[in-house]
Amino acid sequence: MRILLIEDNPRLAELVAKGLGTAGFAVDSFGTITEAETTLATVTYHVMVLDLGLPDGDGLDLLVRIRRRGFVLPVLLLTARDGVGDRVRGLDAGADDYLLKPFAMDELQARIRALLRRPGASLGAELNCGRLVLDTLSRQVTVEGLPLVTSKRETDLLEQLLRRSGRVVPKRLLEDGLYSFDTDVSSNSLEAMVSRLRKRLASVPSGVTIHTLRGVGYMLAEEDDAA
CATH class of the missing domain: 3.40.50.2300 (Response regulator)
Known part of the structure; x- marks a missing residue:
């Protein structure tokens, strides 16, 4: 946020x-x-x-x-x-x-x-895709009711992808939501974070995966949708 x-x-x-x-x-x-x-x-x-x-x-x-x-x-x-x-x-x-x-x-x-x-705002709702659920208030990520440990920024990244699941989210939009102006961000910070989050999602039966559209952005989708 x-x-x-x-x-x-x-x-x-x-x-x-x-x-x-x-x-x-x-x-x-x-x-x-x-x-x-x-x-x-x-x-x-x-x-x-x-x-x-x-x-x-x-x-x-x-x-x-x-x-x-x-x-x-x-x-x-x-x-x-x-x-x-x-x-x-x-x-x-x-x-x-x-x-x-x-x-x-x-x-x-x-x-x-x-x-x-408040209604129409950013918190107070559960976001889900596949077997993955994010409680936007408690910031807890679960898969089939079991907690999935993610860092604060990984959770923020996941939220942005969940809110637009099935759609490509431009890299610039993701970076704008994750980092303030005075944050020291390297050129590959987002790519590294996506890689870590992708591995976490693959380590459990989340039923989702993160797709990379090179030069454009990323998309979270249910695994069946990728077939």
């Missing part, structure tokens, strides 16, 4: 990014509205965490603009403004949730998970 954090306090941004990273999220952190709009034009995010008082404007103005442009990603406002009127304006502008500073990292993590569990 990839999160866009817009916070102009460098220390707070660093702490939030680190805290969300430990919860398994990939975080891109920026300090201005201009940077936020630039990255939103090219990267797909699952949640935006937005400060309101930014050097080049009010975060609410950004929120109004992206809603008018059709962006539907959940937005959590992170701000020191504690008046009822401030909260009402934020929610009316299109925010999905509101968290006051100072806050506990556990609560921020929980609120983001809650946003991702």
